[in-house]
Amino acid sequence: MDSLKHLFGIADLDREQIEYLVNLGDSFIDINRRPLKKAPTLRGKTVINLFFENSTRTRTSFEIAGKRLSADVINISASTSATKKGESLLDTGQTLAAMQPHVLVIRHSIAGTCEFLAEYLDNTAIVNAGDGAHEHPTQVLTDLLTLKQAWGSPEGKTITIVGDIAHSRVARSHLLAAKKLGYNMRVVAPKTLLPAEIERYGCEVYHDFDEALPGSDAVYMLRVQTERLTDSCAFPSVREYHEAYGLNSTRLKAAGEHCLVLHPGPMNRGVEIATDVADSVKSHILAQVEHGVAIRMAVLAALCGGQTEEKKNRSKKKLSDEAMRAQGTLL
Amino acid sequence: MSGILLIKNGHVIDPANGIDETVDLWIENGAIAAIGSYDGSADETIDATGKIVCPGLIDMHVHLREPGQEWKEDIESGSRAAVAGGVTSMCCMPNTGPHIDHAGIARQIIERAAQVGLCNVHPIGAVTKNLDGKELTEMRELSRAGCVAFSDDGMPIWHAGVMRKALEYSSSFGYMIIQHAEELALTKGGCINEGWISTQLGVTGMPVEGEDSMIARDIMLTRRAKAFYHVAHISSKGGVELIRAAQAEGLSVTTEAAPHHFALTEEEVLGFNVDAKMSPPLRTEEDRLAVIEGLRDGTIEVIATDHAPHHEDDKRCGLSCAAFGIVGLETMLPVSLDLVRSGVLSMSGMIAKMTSNPSNLLGLESGTLTPGSEADIAIFDPETTWTVDREALVSKGKNTPWHGKELTGQVTHTIKAGRIVFENGTIHD
Numbered sequence: 001m002d003s004l005k006h007l008f009g010i011a012d013l014d015r016e017q018i019e020y021l022v023n024l025g026d027s028f029i030d031i032n033r034r035p036l037k038k039a040p041t042l043r044g045k046t047v048i049n050l051f052f053e054n055s056t057r058t059r060t061s062f063e064i065a066g067k068r069l070s071a072d073v074i075n076i077s078a079s080t081s082a083t084k085k086g087e088s089l090l091d092t093g094q095t096l097a098a099m100q101p102h103v104l105v106i107r108h109s110i111a112g113t114c115e116f117l118a119e120y121l122d123n124t125a126i127v128n129a130g131d132g133a134h135e136h137p138t139q140v141l142t143d144l145l146t147l148k149q150a151w152g153s154p155e156g157k158t159i160t161i162v163g164d165i166a167h168s169r170v171a172r173s174h175l176l177a178a179k180k181l182g183y184n185m186r187v188v189a190p191k192t193l194l195p196a197e198i199e200r201y202g203c204e205v206y207h208d209f210d211e212a213l214p215g216s217d218a219v220y221m222l223r224v225q226t227e228r229l230t231d232s233c234a235f236p237s238v239r240e241y242h243e244a245y246g247l248n249s250t251r252l253k254a255a256g257e258h259c260l261v262l263h264p265g266p267m268n269r270g271v272e273i274a275t276d277v278a279d280s281v282k283s284h285i286l287a288q289v290e291h292g293v294a295i296r297m298a299v300l301a302a303l304c305g306g307q308t309e310e311k312k313n314r315s316k317k318k319l320s321d322e323a324m325r326a327q328g329t330l331l
Numbered sequence: 332m333s334g335i336l337l338i339k340n341g342h343v344i345d346p347a348n349g350i351d352e353t354v355d356l357w358i359e360n361g362a363i364a365a366i367g368s369y370d371g372s373a374d375e376t377i378d379a380t381g382k383i384v385c386p387g388l389i390d391m392h393v394h395l396r397e398p399g400q401e402w403k404e405d406i407e408s409g410s411r412a413a414v415a416g417g418v419t420s421m422c423c424m425p426n427t428g429p430h431i432d433h434a435g436i437a438r439q440i441i442e443r444a445a446q447v448g449l450c451n452v453h454p455i456g457a458v459t460k461n462l463d464g465k466e467l468t469e470m471r472e473l474s475r476a477g478c479v480a481f482s483d484d485g486m487p488i489w490h491a492g493v494m495r496k497a498l499e500y501s502s503s504f505g506y507m508i509i510q511h512a513e514e515l516a517l518t519k520g521g522c523i524n525e526g527w528i529s530t531q532l533g534v535t536g537m538p539v540e541g542e543d544s545m546i547a548r549d550i551m552l553t554r555r556a557k558a559f560y561h562v563a564h565i566s567s568k569g570g571v572e573l574i575r576a577a578q579a580e581g582l583s584v585t586t587e588a589a590p591h592h593f594a595l596t597e598e599e600v601l602g603f604n605v606d607a608k609m610s611p612p613l614r615t616e617e618d619r620l621a622v623i624e625g626l627r628d629g630t631i632e633v634i635a636t637d638h639a640p641h642h643e644d645d646k647r648c649g650l651s652c653a654a655f656g657i658v659g660l661e662t663m664l665p666v667s668l669d670l671v672r673s674g675v676l677s678m679s680g681m682i683a684k685m686t687s688n689p690s691n692l693l694g695l696e697s698g699t700l701t702p703g704s705e706a707d708i709a710i711f712d713p714e715t716t717w718t719v720d721r722e723a724l725v726s727k728g729k730n731t732p733w734h735g736k737e738l739t740g741q742v743t744h745t746i747k748a749g750r751i752v753f754e755n756g757t758i759h760d
Contacts (some may be wrong), residue, residue, distance in 0.1 A: 088644070088647075088648060089648055089649065090647055090648065108649075110648075110649040110650070110651050110652060111532055111533040111534045111603070111649070111650065111651060112532065112534075112603030112649055112650050112651075113649055115602065115603050116603060116647075116648075116649050116650075131533070132533050132534065132651065133533035133534070134532060134533030134534075135533070169533060172530075172531070172533055195529070195530040195536075196525050196526045196527065196529060196530050196536060196538075197526055197527040197530055198530060200527050200530075
């Protein structure tokens with residue numbers, strides 16, 4: 001397997017790399033549940049979280065992931081407007097890279113920010129924590145870990161993703177992962193919230209949520225930003241959106257007993273998801289949050305050299321050995 | 332230059348006069364003396380064996396950035412880039428700062444270009460003051476100052492009522508309106524063509540209907556006004572079809588294509604390539620082929636570059652915030668030669684689209700090798716292959732999608748008013 005230099009998106013990963021990261025994340029879940037939540041894997045490593053967009057869970061998740069593996073973690077919240085006025089994105093990136101961190105975790109509203117910065121920054125691994133509507137790989141790896149826990153493998157399953165697909169980096173990363181891992185995607189939204197030629201990802205496209213529900217193994221609800229309402233006439237009111245695309249208990253029943261509920265957060269209760277559904281036993285939303293830390297530990301460990309060149313077709317045994325090595329000796 | 336400059340044994344192509352043969356051409360006192368067989372002595376001789384000798388190229392759509400944005404380009408650097416590309420006349424768009432919306436600026440540009448002395452510069456006057464789409468400029472005054480057509484390029488003339496009046500007023504005096512056709516309400520926030528590529532990259536797209544709908548509207552207004560309407564940088568299949576139909580109807584509707592729109596598609600943007608971002612954007616293969624068909628059947632009479640130099644700082648910031656536009660003067664000819672190599676156009680037909688056709692459209696004197704006319708000539712080797720190096724471009728703008736790519740066809744000499752201003756890579760200022 002090729003070792004990772006950066007993590008820009010699911011687009012750059014092959015199936016083996018995706019499964020490696022998910023399995024490595026799986027092995028880290030345990031640390032997070034112990035009384036002493038610390039491993040020395042990244043001792044002496046520096047991780048900078050550079051967030052140009054507001055984020056609580058993703059930034060905190062990366063921070064905790066780094067700290068539990070003993071990395072030194074620095075958080076920087078730069079508002080996009082402030083950097084536009086003064087220092088350019090490139091200058092900010094180069095300045096931080098000159099301080100010799102091992103990893104820069106970046107979130108930015110401009111798609112392609114990580115690819116752009118990587119052209120100019122040497123010796124710094126870059127992790128995409130969400131770039132515009134392009135990709136959000138660690139969220140999707142997190143979801144895959146949650147689904148692994150629930151199903152073993154996502155292969156052959158059907159995930160129905162609902163909401164603002166046009167502006168969703170999570171949806172795009174999932175559509176890419178689905179092809180690589182062999183699960184089906186259904187996208188559900190009014191045409192106003194779908195990007196052009198979405199069907200070319202090989203997904204099924206629905207405008208009627210109720211039609212898409214039967215046969216779904218998981219329903220993945222996306223946060224709907226109410227500013228879309230005024231900005232682009234994407235939908236007439238929150239009330240009508242909830243009526244057409246909100247997940248409530250009646251719809252969840254229609255999907256079937258086995259159907260799981262996922263959401264990348266933060267939720268708008270009463271908009272895309274009803275409270276009783278969000279809090280139901282079928283909801284894996286908090287499991288996603290927990291697994292997010294484990295996956296980000298795995299990504300940081302993999303990028304900081306916890307991973308070496310490996311032959312293809314590694315046995316499960318060897319994989320878990322390697323996972324143990326990457327995990328290091330527990331304190 | 333006094334004395335005789337002889338261009339010996341070149342393949343002389345002068346579409347305006349139907350000349351397409353291997354002969355000698357000689358220049359005396361800065362003017363074309365004759366084309367034929369020359370036996371006498373000459374003060375200077377260029378051996379053009381195996382090369383094409385044609386009128387100096389005309390690029391009717393460039394942005395020279397002076398006055399106002401001289402860090403991107405100025406009249407001198409733009410003129411130098413022009414002659415390096417075989418261009419001896421160009422029309423500069425009015426989105427400078429201040430805009431070319433009053434006569435003083437037009438005169439200043441023409442004077443500065445004359446001082447530089449490498450390339451004719453014909454300003455395009457603004458249609459509306461400040462390019463804000465509200466009040467018409469003094470077109471008669473601008474015309475007297477040397478403006479050869481009118482446009483708000485960079486911005487569309489968006490308001491239908493203003494466009495109607497602009498078409499009516501300009502055509503009353505025989506002036507042409509050049510439209511940057513873009514319905515802003517559809518393209519807002521967009522940075523590349525809307526479609527599969529914009530979806531994969533997660534950036535806002537500019538739907539092709541933004542271009543087509545405005546062309547359709549303008550053709551209706553042109554019909555009523557009996558105006559002279561020219562669509563800048565056409566990029567879409569629908570747009571080409573609309574113009575073809577308007578021409579069949581007998582309307583004075585013309586258009587131009589930029590080399591990038593017939594050579595490249597939106598695929599070029601994959602990997603967030605900011606040097607493949609321009610407006611209108613690179614579109615699909617279907618659109619590209621339609622533009623080529625338009626060039627073949629004559630719907631598109633002109634090849635023009637939309638040369639849009641930008642500073643690195645305006646481009647190095649990610650795809651969605653990078654400035655629109657690419658440079659084109661130095662790659663115009665070799666890229667267009669692909670049309671000849673693929674059999675779309677004859678060599679003479681291609682040269683006409685960069686010489687006599689724009690000249691006729693704008694009423695210029697250049698673009699021919701008629702004896703007695705000012706000797707503006709390009710000589711190029713259609714077979715030489717070279718690799719584009721952005722750092723080696725003469726223009727201040729380095730924003731080219733052809734960096735690192737091989738192009739075939741190289742300008743060896745550019746002659747302006749009988750003086751060799753560019754010779755095998757060297758500019759004689």
